[in-house]
Amino acid sequence: MLFRTTLLICAAAALASAADPVLGEAQYKQRCATCHDRGGERIPPQDALNGMTPARILRTLDMGAMISIAYPMNRTEREAVAAYLGKATADAAPPPEAFCKDRTIKLNDSAKFIWNGWSPTSDNARYVPPELGGLTLSNVGKLKLKWAFGFDGDVTTFAQPTVFDGHLFVGSAGGAIHALRADSGCIEWAYQATGPVRTAIAIAPVGNQHALVFSDLTGWVYSLEAETGKLRWKKKIEQHEATRLTGAALIHDGIAYVPAASWEETRALNLDYPCCTFRGSITAVRVKDGSIAWKSYVIPTPSKQVGTRSDGKPIYGPSGAGIWSTPTLDLKRRLLYVTTGDSYSSPAADTSDAILALDLKTGHIVWSKQTTPRDAFTSGCSAATRTASCPEENGPDYDFGSSAILVKTAQGRELLLAGQKSGVVYALDPEKKGEIVWQQRVGKGGMIGGVQWGMATDGQNVYAAVSDAAVATSLNGLDPKQGGGLTALRVGDGSRVWHKDPAPCGDRPNCSPAQSAALTLIPGVVFSPSMDGHLRAYSTEEGNILWDFDTVRDYKTVNGVTGKGGAIDGPGPVIVNGMLFVNSGYSRFGGIRGNVLLAFSIE
Numbered sequence: 001m002l003f004r005t006t007l008l009i010c011a012a013a014a015l016a017s018a019a020d021p022v023l024g025e026a027q028y029k030q031r032c033a034t035c036h037d038r039g040g041e042r043i044p045p046q047d048a049l050n051g052m053t054p055a056r057i058l059r060t061l062d063m064g065a066m067i068s069i070a071y072p073m074n075r076t077e078r079e080a081v082a083a084y085l086g087k088a089t090a091d092a093a094p095p096p097e098a099f100c101k102d103r104t105i106k107l108n109d110s111a112k113f114i115w116n117g118w119s120p121t122s123d124n125a126r127y128v129p130p131e132l133g134g135l136t137l138s139n140v141g142k143l144k145l146k147w148a149f150g151f152d153g154d155v156t157t158f159a160q161p162t163v164f165d166g167h168l169f170v171g172s173a174g175g176a177i178h179a180l181r182a183d184s185g186c187i188e189w190a191y192q193a194t195g196p197v198r199t200a201i202a203i204a205p206v207g208n209q210h211a212l213v214f215s216d217l218t219g220w221v222y223s224l225e226a227e228t229g230k231l232r233w234k235k236k237i238e239q240h241e242a243t244r245l246t247g248a249a250l251i252h253d254g255i256a257y258v259p260a261a262s263w264e265e266t267r268a269l270n271l272d273y274p275c276c277t278f279r280g281s282i283t284a285v286r287v288k289d290g291s292i293a294w295k296s297y298v299i300p301t302p303s304k305q306v307g308t309r310s311d312g313k314p315i316y317g318p319s320g321a322g323i324w325s326t327p328t329l330d331l332k333r334r335l336l337y338v339t340t341g342d343s344y345s346s347p348a349a350d351t352s353d354a355i356l357a358l359d360l361k362t363g364h365i366v367w368s369k370q371t372t373p374r375d376a377f378t379s380g381c382s383a384a385t386r387t388a389s390c391p392e393e394n395g396p397d398y399d400f401g402s403s404a405i406l407v408k409t410a411q412g413r414e415l416l417l418a419g420q421k422s423g424v425v426y427a428l429d430p431e432k433k434g435e436i437v438w439q440q441r442v443g444k445g446g447m448i449g450g451v452q453w454g455m456a457t458d459g460q461n462v463y464a465a466v467s468d469a470a471v472a473t474s475l476n477g478l479d480p481k482q483g484g485g486l487t488a489l490r491v492g493d494g495s496r497v498w499h500k501d502p503a504p505c506g507d508r509p510n511c512s513p514a515q516s517a518a519l520t521l522i523p524g525v526v527f528s529p530s531m532d533g534h535l536r537a538y539s540t541e542e543g544n545i546l547w548d549f550d551t552v553r554d555y556k557t558v559n560g561v562t563g564k565g566g567a568i569d570g571p572g573p574v575i576v577n578g579m580l581f582v583n584s585g586y587s588r589f590g591g592i593r594g595n596v597l598l599a600f601s602i603e
Contacts, residue, residue, distance in 0.1 A: 020080050023077065024084025027081045032069070054085070057085055057086045058078060058079060059175075062217065072266065097560075098187050098558060098559035105189075107227070112131065113132065113166070114165060116164060118200045118325075119326070123406040123407065127459075133576065134578035136524070140602075148555035148556070149185045149563075149596065150560075151172045151596070152595075153595075154172055156586055156595075157585040157597065158198050158571065160200040163576040168581065169212055176191070177201075177224065185597075194218055195217045200248035201248070202214070204254065209227050213256045213287060214249070217246070221249075221283075235285065235290045237260065242264035243261075244261050261323055262278040265320065279297045279302075280299070280322040280340055282327065284363060296365065298323065298351045299318045303345075309389065313388065315389075317344075319345045320342055321341055321343060321349055321351050322399075323338050324339075327403070332414075334360045336357070336359075336360050339403065343393075344378050346376050348393055350373075355369050355371075355416060355434055356368045369428055372398045376395075377395040381397075382397075398420055400421070402452065404417065405455060405462070407459055407462070409491050409492045410459065415430070417491070419451025421445055421449055421451065422450050424439055440494040442487040442499075443464075443487075446467075446468065448471070449467050449469065452466075453571070454518025456519040459491060461491060463486065463540070465528045467531075468514060469531065469589065471589060477512075477589065478589050478591060482512075484502025484515045486499070486538060486543065488526075500543035502530070508532065508552070510590055510591060511532050511592065512567070513531070514531040515528050515529070520573045524541070528572075529572060530567075530568060533551045533566055535551060535582055536548045565585060566586060567586040567593075568583065568585075
C-alpha cells in the first residue's frame with residue numbers, strides 16, 4: 001500500500017525526468033525571472049525555489065499564489081518550469097500515529113449515513129434530511145471542532161469530501177486523494193493523481209467492491225478501488241490541452257456522467273495563443289471499465305478558423321460553453337440537465353450561458369434555454385490592454401457555475417432552478433422545454449459576482465448566496481467592503497422571503513465578505529461559508545445567524561501537518577450523522593490561504 005510521501009517522490013521524479021530543461025529555463029526567464037531574480041519581502045529568490053520540490057512548485061502554479069502568472073502557460077510549460085526550479089525530493093511523511101490502526105474499509109450500500117458526490121440526492125438540492133444529517137435547529141449551536149486534517153504544501157482547499165458508511169474520501173489541490181475515518185480523520189490509504197483534484201468523489205458498487213470516480217484539473221478521469229485506493233482505470237476524456245474538470249461526476253445505473261470545462265479563456269493572455277477551440281462537453285463513462293458510452297458537445301459544430309485577428313493571427317470558433325458543475329438527473333423524463341458558461345469566440349453560441357436538457361441514453365440535446373445571449377469573453381478582454389483575442393462581444397462573462405436544481409413545489413409542479421453569475425435566479429419549466437416561469441435578482445452580478453457554486457432548496461424556499469466580490473487593485477486582492485449576501489426566495493413564484501446582508505470584514509487582511517461557496521441546508525437551517533473565513537448557520541425563517549465559526553486560525557492537525565484556515569469558496573459543508581465537514585483556505589484573487597479540512601460534531 002502506497003502513501004502520499006512515496007507517491008510525491010514518484011511525482012517529483014516523473015516531473016524532473018519528463019520535462020524539457022531548456023523549455024523550463026526559457027519559461028522561467030520569460031515569465032518569472034523579472035520578479036524572482038530581484039527578490040523582495042514577499043517574493044522568494046531562485047535559490048529558495050530550488051529548495052522546494054517540483055510537485056510543490058507545480059501546485060503553486062496550478063492553484064497557488066502564482067496562478068495568475070501561470071494562466072497563459074500550458075501544462076507542458078508549467079511542468080518544465082517546476083522541474084527546472086525544484087530540486088528537493090519530497091515533503092515530510094505523515095507520522096505513524098496519523099494512520100488508522102485498522103485500515104480495513106468495508107462499504108455497505110444500504111448504510112444509512114451516505115453523502116455521495118456533490119449533493120446527497122441527484123436533484124442537486126443540497127438538502128440534508130434529519131435521518132441523514134443528525135443535525136437540527138435545536139442542536140446546531142452545539143457544533144464543536146472535533147478534528148482537523150492538513151493538506152501538506154497546499155494553499156487552497158477546494159474538493160468537497162464524500163462520506164460513505166463511516167469513511168471519508170477527499171481530493172486536494174496537490175492531487176492527493178485520501179481515505180479517512182470520518183469520526184477521527186485517521187488515514188486509511190492515499191493515492192496521488194496527476195493534477196489538482198477539485199471535484200467531489202462519486203462512489204458506485206462494482207461487483208463485490210466499490211469504485212471511486214473523480215477527475216482532475218488536467219483532464220484526467222480516475223476510478224479507484226474504494227476499499228484499497230488501487231487504481232482501476234484512468235482515462236483522459238478531453239484531449240484539449242486547456243481542459244479543466246471541476247464538476248463532480250453524477251453516477252446512475254453504472255454510468256458516470258462527467259462534465260468538462262477549460263482554462264482556455266485565460267490562454268488569451270498569451271498574445272501568441274491561437275484562440276479558441278475548446279467546447280464544453282458531457283462524457284458518459286462506464287464505471288466498470290472506463291469505456292465511453294457516449295459523448296455530447298454543448299456546441300455541436302467543431303471549431304475551425306473563422307477569421308483573422310488584427311495582428312494577422314487566425315481566429316477560431318465556435319468555442320467555450322464549458323460545464324463547471326455536476327449534472328442533474330431527471331428519471332421521470334429520462335433527461336440530464338447541465339448549465340453552461342460563456343463563449344470564447346464570436347459569435348457567441350446559442351448554447352452558452354444556458355440550461356440544457358440531454359437525453360440520458362444518447363446525450364442528444366433535447367432542448368436549450370439561453371439566459372444571456374451574446375456573451376463571449378476571454379481574459380484578454382479584462383487585461384489592462386485589450387488583446388487581439390478578445391471577441392467583439394467583450395463579455396459580460398456571466399457563466400452558470402452552479403448545478404441546476406430539480407424541485408417539486410408544494411402545489412406539485414416541477415421546476416428547474418438555476419442561479420447565474422449575473423446575480424439572477426431563474427425557475428424553468430422542464431415540461432415546456434425550459435420556458436422561464438419566473439426570474440428574480442439576488443445580487444449585482446459580475447465576472448466574479450452573482451451566484452457562483454450552488455444554491456439549496458427545501459421545496460418551499462430556494463436559498464441563494466452571492467459572491468459580488470470586487471478586486472481591489474490597490475490592495476492586491478479582494479475589496480473588503482464589497483460582496484456577499486444571502487436571500488431566500490419562494491420556490492413557487494420567486495418572491496423574496498428575506499434577505500441578509502453580509503457580515504463586515506473589519507480589519508482582517510486579505511478579507512472579502514463574498515459568499516460564493518455552495519450552500520447546504522437542513523430543516524430550519526441554511527449554512528453559508530464566506531471568503532472572510534467564517535462558516536455561518538442562518539435560520540431559514542428570517543435569516544438570523546444561529547451559529548458562527550471563524551475558521552481563520554492555526555490548527556493542530558491529526559496528520560501532523562501545519563494547518564491554517566482561510567477563505568472558504570467552492571464546495572459547501574457536508575453534513576452526515578451529527579458531523580459537519582468543510583474545507584478552509586482559498587487563495588485565488590488574493591483570498592486568505594489555507595490547507596485544512598475541518599470536522600465538527602455535536603457530541
